[in-house]
Amino acid sequence: MSSTSLADCVYADNPPGTYRDPNDTSRFLPCEIGFYQDQSGQFFCISCGDPKSFRTESVGATSNSSCKFYCPAGQQKNPNANVCEQCPKGFYRDGSKYFDPCDSCPKSYTTAQPGAVSELNCSICESLFFFTFN
Structure with a gap:
């Protein structure tokens, strides 16, 4: 039987x-x-939580396990702690x-200091010098 009333x-x-x-x-959005909803x-x-420390990888997260600790540019998460x-x-x-470890500069390139935020911060080692991972 169908309804006749809204x-x-x-x-x-x-x-x-x-x-x-x-x-x-x-409408559903x-x-x-940085947000999730586990119920319908x-x-x-x-x-x-703190948007400077926790976020989701994509929209539409369905559980709090989707909330992950992340670090700002130039930093990476310690593998043993947040x-x-x-x-x-x-x-x-x-x-x-947000969730990836730091990338290495191309071969024979390095950064002037720790905490680089872009591959543009990588520069070729000066002549008579070479790069080591010490």
Whole structure:
């Protein structure tokens, strides 16, 4: 039997990883980077915590295990703890690779100091010098 009244209609629950648009509750929006939602039918997403330390890798996260510790450009996560360490000399990490370790400079290139934030910080070793990983 079909309904003849709009009052009989109900919205479908939005799935985990989404929330209802506050301006149009029939629309579902994905949780933004740094947020997750593990239940359906919700009107908000849950924050991962400090946005300077924790974020999700993509939109639409469905559990708090999607929240990961990350470090700013020029630093990488210590493999044994949620602390950041500067990229050593000869390495760099730009701001787009939140969860990756530092990248090494091309062969025969190094950085002037630790904490480089771009491959542009890598420069060729001066003549009579060579690069070592000491």
